[in-house]
Amino acid sequence: MHADSLAALAAAIARDLDILGLPPRHWPAEVRAPDGAAALDVLVVGAGMCGIAAAAALMLKGVRNIAVLDAAAPGREGPWMTTARMATLRSPKHLPGIALGIPSLTFRAWFTARAGAAAWEALYKIGNADWQDYLSWLQHVLALPVRHGVTVQAVVPAGTLFQVATGEGVLHARHVVLATGREGAGGRLVPDLVDPALWPDRAAHAGEAIDFARLAGRRVAVLGANAAAFDNAAVALEAGAAAVDMYCRRAVLPQVNKSRGATNPGYFEGWSALPPAERWKLLVWLHDERSPPPHESVHRVLKHPGFRLHFSSAIAAARPSGGGVALDLPGGPARADFLIVATGFEVDLGRRPELAALVPHAALWRDAHPAPAGLERAELGRYPFLGPGFELTEKQPGACPALARVHVFNHAAHASMGPIASDIPGVSAAAGLLSTAIVRALFLADRDALQARLEAFAEPELESTPFFAPQVLPGRG
Template structure:
């Protein structure tokens, strides 16, 4: 039997097993949320914005808890959701292959189950790290086997209030405007979920043909034979530098402002179920201390990513090197750095993301009402690494127990509790459960349990009427006969 047939048989065997086990678990759970209409229009219970890993996990968990009247919108075309086959450029994931990821706590939905049924147990034993594009294949299978309600090429333009505590979304579906109503919105919008790519002004002010952010769709083939400067020391810096070299760049200089490339991944050091379940309950001071220490140390790039760059003789690392000025001489960029002058043809800024609601037009109605940590918490001097207040933490949203936004002091905006921030900026409030593979199922479970609780309490009068009106007998009266005592 050939390998293609083996693969098809293996996946079909897994699919049958998944369907059987989901049936045993009564998945999806029976729908129980009272249906709503507004002026004869359909009202969704939940709209999830983002069909990447976080959005798919949230959707699967909603089905598990019986919130079936929901939809997932993603602006990408089908099977292109998230970063994995767009701007992510690493060869493999850095997460260990054994992590359960978005499986909802169901073993047959793990990457391992999918991989072993596709390639065999022996292949699993010899697998090192998970290839990036293979992870996307797994997520596509996950979406399909759970029959998740993802609608592609839908762009959310605006989230606004509507009557009766509803939210109104203005969307473009395949370029055509629509208006939809929902009770809840979940922002599963990834690393840049409350802002966008950050680029220092000295680079951002250059003409676009001379610079890019590492999250942009870069034409690396056009960089063949050119000199490229990459700014940063993280994983994306190394992945973009390596891609440029592999596509034939004449020279790549990696500029790192620190005196050394970070060596230790502090997030790995605190990775445990204790952190996953307990971080959210820490006092504010301890939440800040943990994340300030972690972020100040900076996450190192994976060793294979650095070696992928350094194996090229035309790759150069420059430590303690920060750009101070950039001048243009025709099509050449003249860089003045803290270590001297450097000429190049193109700059890639692997400088991360920042929270900036001005970059999120869909949230403009609420942008001046959302509470951030800086609005109510100032860390004691003893809790500040290097004596400064970490701006990334200060600009984190101050979220409630179900990832819901909260209003600033003296601001009345009850609708904020219906918008849930299930993306990376939630980390300071909830821990690392909404943006990365290891604990994404735990985060989705916390999110959806909060939504379910809110729905039930908000509709408690309806559920009580249903209780009063429930008259399906279990006994009909002929099961016994009253007997005299004597």
């Protein structure tokens, strides 16, 4: 029954696209790579949520000579089946997903086809595995050109192209979209106060693989009180940890997720239109407000008597001691057997080896628009300063014009473009902005070839009429 209804949904998608006349025929000019092969118009690095959205939006605009590469195996892209340890997505189920304005592409359409309308009504929030299955299904149903198990190792400008080194050899592309996720924007953030000597036996970052079975009967400390901190604490307790002590700098948890209040088309499409000084002010305000953990994650840990949350308890140092971890706290020393560092990810493109040839030339916010007094935030100053198509901009004009063809389509785009290339609510809007920008850039670059093609265009409109004059048609004069 599921196979039948999913086949019916695939047919509905084909019909919707047909009615809309999508996708248009491929139209950009052909550009040859040094080896004589056709260069890709766009290489999308990453086949997670944002990579799929980018590729789909480009195909629907007739940019069909593209490739999508992901280092992960099929079904293992992004965090959903690995380090996302919440019971369900944090987002509400009604979000359309990667619909790009087409109802049959929504999560709801897919879920209903697979599980039925009653299951959709009964669904509270989207399960991680369902979300991953939906993303994988999109790759198939839209026939996106995804190759798995291929890591992009270096993106190097080469004239009007990029030479891209991958685990499977070199390829050439005109534009590169970096849909590389939270880690691709920099990496896991581990504060200096945590001694690296704790790895791997006595500490892990919440974004790493963790063998929770090993924590049964042990005392676990958690640094931080964000969503991931609660989710990791919950999994440790469910795996039988004897105690989980969570250490939080603040005296109370943040109460309101302000970003959720900004999920409307105004913020999605308007953020980048704000003058830089206003964008910075808004970014700093949202950053300082912080987000609370979802209430579901809090209830999940509260089921366990071994859970304790320590407010106003900034850890000053965490280091190996005996067989465990010694913690310096405002109230005195404490001990644990294992430490989970739940301090999120940092944006720092300089940490990405694949971008080494580009990043030295790229303007960051701190270069392009140094923060006014009182609004300095070092961690935000490292975000790249992007143009309106998510493209990198130059620190020194003329030093690396190729940056205009590198589109940062991950969390690092937040400061410049708003929270759209990182979280589920804005992903379709982001893909729309990105694909429009790439279409415009390709059109400008190809205008001579397109003009020649237009001049050769010879569809005889009047052939069936008495006024047909073939001698004036292009190529027949």
